[in-house]
Amino acid sequence: MQIGLILLPLLTHQAGKLQITDVVKGSGPAAESGDTLTMDYTGTLMNGKQFDSSIGKTPFVFTLGVGQVIKGWDQGVVGMKVGGKRILVIPSALGYGERGAGADIPPNSTLKFVIELRKIQKPGHVQKTVIRAGHGAGIKAGDTVTLNYKGTFKDGKKFDSSYDPGRQPMTIQVGGGMIPGFTMGITGMKEGEKSKIVIPYMLAYGENGRPPVIPPKSDLVFEIEIVTVKH
16 A cells, blocks of 8 residues: 555654654544544555555554554554544654564564544543542553552442452553553552542443443543552
């Protein structure tokens, strides 16, 4: 696929070492953290060898800004609009780093993606209320965090808690494996902080829920207490 090769780039700028070229700007609201995006893409190494593409397959769907994709995507897709096309040149530090990815992406590879935004879903944002202030630097992606939590529905019915008998505080690495709204909610929290976060269903378990515990389209409420943070 050769998206944009017959078009003159509209704008080129750099975010650190990440190179972003807008080929077509698109229209409508801009993509921002927490949005669910539907995209087409083709990824190549800098020698032109293709390692992945969604073209002819199902478009790629992900939530922006919560660590579901490599850092170069989380940074490079921000601000795109529906119909927009971009070229991202992503240094290895914002891609797959020293390890690479399987047989197709060698260690320390700079990656080139041609991407097109098909759809934006703006589900609302996580609401946060600080119950007790913490101290130190705020939590960011990649930090290792130990925390206690209590999860309820909006009617107050509990569905999970680390405070239950026999349970222990949970240790996670921020940006991997959690529902997007949870990651967004704890980002910026500090050690010792206790906060209440309300997560809309599209940033939780979505339209299908997680039967039998989480019904479809369930907004979730968490009280979270940060025990330790390792930056």
